[in-house]
Amino acid sequence: MNAPAVAIIGLSPESLAKIDKAVAKYPPQEKQSAVMAALTVAQDEKGWLSTETMDFVAQYLDMPPVAVYEVATFYTMYDLKPVGRHKLTICTNLPCALQGATNAAEYLKQKLGIGFGETTPDGRFTLKEGECMGACGDAPVLIRNNKQMLCAMSNEKIDKLIGELK
Amino acid sequence: MPLEIEIDGQKLEVPDGSTVMDAARLANIYVPHFCYHRKLSIAANCRMCLVQVEKAPKPLPACATPVTNGMKVMTHSDQAVNAQKGVMEFLLINHPLDCPICDQGGECQLQDLAVGYGASGSQYEENKRVVVNKNLGPLISTDMTRCIHCTRCVRFGQEIAGVMELGMIGRGEHAEIITFVGKTVDSELSGNVIDLCPVGALTSKPFRYSARTWELTRKPSISPHCGLGSNLTLQVKQNRVMRALPQENEAINECWISDKDRFSYEALNSDQRLARPMLKQSGAWKTVDWQTALDFVAKELKRVAAAHGPQSIGALATPHQTVEELHLLQKVVRGLGSGNVDFRLRQSDFNADGKLAGVPWLGMSITEVSQLDRVLVVGSTLRKDHPLIAHRLRQSAKRFLKLSVLHAVDDELLMRVAHKSIVAPAAMVDALAQVVKAAAAARNSAVPEMVLAVVEKTQVTESAQRIAASLADGKNVAVFLGNFAQHHVQASQLHALAQALAEIIGGRFGFLGEAANSVGGHVVNAVPMINKSENVANAAQMVANPLKAYVLLGVEPELDMHDPRQAIAAMKQAELVVAMSAYQHKAVDYAHVLLPISPFTETAGTFINTEGRAQSFQGVVQPLGETRPAWKVLRVLGNLLNLSGFDQQSADDVRVEALGKEEKIVNKNNYLLSLPARETTSGSGLQRIDETPIYSADAIARRAPSLQKTRDGQPPVASMNRVLADKLGLRDGDSVRVRQGGGEAVVAYAVDDKLPGDCIRLATACEETAALGATSTELTLERVAGQQKVAV
């Protein structure tokens, strides 16, 4: 048997199906357009984007690896390092700050015992500072794992959230 | 319709589609810039070229602003200069300003422009950015903190080299240039980014810290490597070549050179250089003076001629020798009464000899290559053997060119290949015959008589059909034979078929010249002249039927010849081997005298490139030690042999004698006049695909340490497809024992599923495979169990 030197880096069939669906949105010769979707799907499955994962995406979409890396580092919601099970990103931009986001951010830091860009030792939470999420009216706003927006996050709601997220 | 524009008061007309920068260049007005480069796409990101345009509310970048009719531009108005100064200030705030220790110092665009546009002191008092340095491999040294984000290097990769090895990751102030994590830069054109980088972020690693630019004198030269004849500027300090740079020549290399042209110079200063004549006396090598050495050579040649007849003497030269050297070599040999002289060392099929009108050449000028809209390249490791011809094809492949490839390997060409046919070496003739047949059908024309027999009986496959259809609908078509086709055991058949194909589709055909002087060797008749009914041997015959005496001009037989095993055997049995070489090499084992001759930097000479252009050059440094230009050595040898016609005073005299006074491109034709005999090939069993690796092709490149450290310089491995590897039972960590022509080699293996079945790809021209016989001989493979590597 020819034992592979490293574990095979591919993605699950479900993930690949999602990527294929994204690819189908664009003209056949423009597969690269699906790279953001593909990286998102890959990140959802793997938790973060390792070099190997990006290599795989590059191969899957027929792109130079560097071009994938360029994309992955340009958009802030891709994680190029492992993050906690729950990545909480809070918008601290001016409109939100005027509506309590600064306090909410402080409260989160203190409650989780970590600063921005850090992960709790138990690997549960990563806290990130975000830029405008286009939801200023609902400030303070948090995004959990890139996909779930949580609005009007008062201290009580933050308590409740932290309690619910295991 | 041309457009009128006024720049700095100067009125001129420019073609529609011009930018303000184009117009300024036409008007000879310098607009400062960093990101703009005329061979790259427009990025307009540095903003250094901001100029004032009448009626425009803000300054506009000259590089990206299209000229409109009646436009008025001021490149030095207050508004323009203010904007330029503002940009310069921004560029400098995060730049380390470490010019005294920077290799770019003295030739830095940022430094130059800062003098003109910078303020005396910076008002930036915040912390400067520091960027983690990157490892781009053995050729390019980096200092990314100096990067000004012009993205020239990134665009070069994408647009010229065809491979995006560099990218700019991150964004904003954190944006930085990288290669993909942990990978080095492997393009055969990579060194050009050093020239492109306007600051000292990307510099030459071999050149690092070795000289300051103002200490260097610049001398023009011509590349001695591939058939293109790239124009070089060699930079010299204290009689040492310190650096090779491109000399712009739009008709040949444009502003680029290959890495081989750029970094081979290291070998000129190699400690393997042979610096004094040496003579083997009672089994031991002794340093002698030239007089002694040449007296010995003359005496021995005369002796051998007298004892065994002049036909027992043969001379072999590499196609990297100059016109002057090759001319005098054949003159000496013929003067002695022998016709055994050849430079076509890797060729194995000589059936076209005597049937060729003219010489094998490109069949067109290099610039014409850029205009072709349909091309079939037969048997060529295109990127590695002809980096800049590949580049020209790549540029047109983006637009109008449909490229087809017929080859035994399916390497990434980094350009769009429209059609391909990948077959085992022995099937190449048939594959090309199929294309001929299909093309004749498509064009409804007769198959030329010469190849009718081969073509008639072939079955057209779909890939051949597609290639033929593609060629048939072109307007400007060519068929090229690459090095692999020229070395093929049925090279003359491929030649005849390529010629027939070109005839049918009304295109041209040509040879992608293997070496700097492949055309020149033919022009000066450094080949056995079969048509002159000499009783002569060609390069292959000279070693297959060993002679008594050999004169080797630059040749390392085990690395340069088609059958290394036979070549070495022939040398070992000879009574006399005269090795003329710039390097001390394996000849110490079998030669009787070693004569140190000048590499191209230490002599004047001429190369005739693949398009037939004769380019002469002067030496740029004094010969090393006792080294002498080979043309002088050969002239003196002619005198010592009492031959007539050896009174030339200079390389120039020799050139005029060989080529005549005309500087014009030599008039060529490369048509076969009659049908070459068919070589029968086995076509069954295992076959070897034996290319010459890019950095093993000639004596200089072989000894350039930095090139040898690149991926292309790694020791050869036997590649094969999975089926064959499984058949041999190969596992990770195993090696293969390759036996061919009575010799063997043990090498690592690799799986390449793009290879045709029952083939191994294993390079020639390397020490590791030098013991093997010719590729046409029988091949066997065997697993050599290795220690099982543990998965990591």
Next chain:
Amino acid sequence: MGLSIGLPAVPFAKDLYGPDALIMKGIDGTNWRLKGYESLGGYQALRRIFNEKITPENVIAEVKKSALRGRGGAGFPAGLKWSFMPRQFPGAKYLVCNSDEGEPGTFKDRDILRYNPHSVIEGMTIAAYAMGIPVGYNYIHGEIWDVYERFEEALEEARAAGYLGDKILGSEFNFQLHAHHGFGAYICGEETGLLESLEGKKGQPRFKPPFPASFGLYGKPTTINNTETFAAVPWIIVNGGEAFLNMGKPNNGGTKIFSISGDVARPGNYEIKLGTPFPKLLEMAGGMRDGAKLKAVIPGGSSMPVLPADIMMATDMDYDSIAKAGSMLGSGAVIVMNETRCMVKSLLRLSYFYYEESCGQCTPCREGTGWLYRMVDRIEHGKGRNEDLDQLNRVADNIQGRTICALGDAAAMPVRAFIKHYRDEFQYHIDHKKCLVAPYI
């Protein structure tokens, strides 16, 4: 994941969008599906076009008549933009909707997409018909993922009902519309950065010319409009351009959704007639939170110059009036600040934003945004120098108008406006190494 905390955050008030609403009229937070949209008269515009065989030229003429201006920031007349599209162009052409709403203070497109997605689909289909475009994409801000998913659902509904796809409503017109999501980059709101992103690259803006109308997505002619721009189109087709124009003022036709954030009692989206006085809008938003005193307003998104209270209170909310007052309507994001707010700290947060969001390709923006941010940061933290304020203006001058895209301007304009109107506050920070106003936010 079944969290107890989800959408919508704020209880949905029936009159949230105000009595003048056209786009958001009848929207109650639950009726976003096709049925709901149809019951409010949705897709009548599209039907009308096909039933009455209204020509593409006439559709464009109607939009021109409405004086609908682009709602994405620059306010370019939509009908005029549509007329630039080479109609007879033989190859591919594209229509793109810019839903990458990322300008701080702007959150109207999110509401349109989550509560009224079919208005955008219908508007885009009409636009595609008018310009003869077969394929479109809606580029949706990555941070509002749930909205992206909802929009995908709405697309499925529209396809199933024959409002999208081949032979729409039995006509000969085909239009394929897809959703594309961003993933965290403000610059992708800039139209050419958006196109690059849509092509699967970094969202680095392109130098213009060429403009998207000739060289857009995949190098093909492309028209890009904001979400709200498209959402207004169905109403215009049903009720006529004239009627829309009459809702607003000449050159400022129709209603506009303003996103009000900051120190007001009821932050949110309010759709009002262009030309409505600012005090009226403030009142709709419940006035100042806790009855505080108004200090400053950024009337058009964070990139636009800030205006002091007195100027703002005398200004009408339309393109021309706000421009006259010294700022811009931009994306219609109204950021309200009360008298306790420190202007240095406010600018610091904005400068940090542009520094973080610069795409990094062009020199003045890449280098200049960091310089601005660091200087403001020093001033805020008591390390300001006397020459800093002039230096800030000088650096802003060296950025503005010299960059590839308008992000450079967006970074420079707030700096100059904040210093212009609140120089004393900045000077106080420099002189006293502390803040003039009460402890901040």
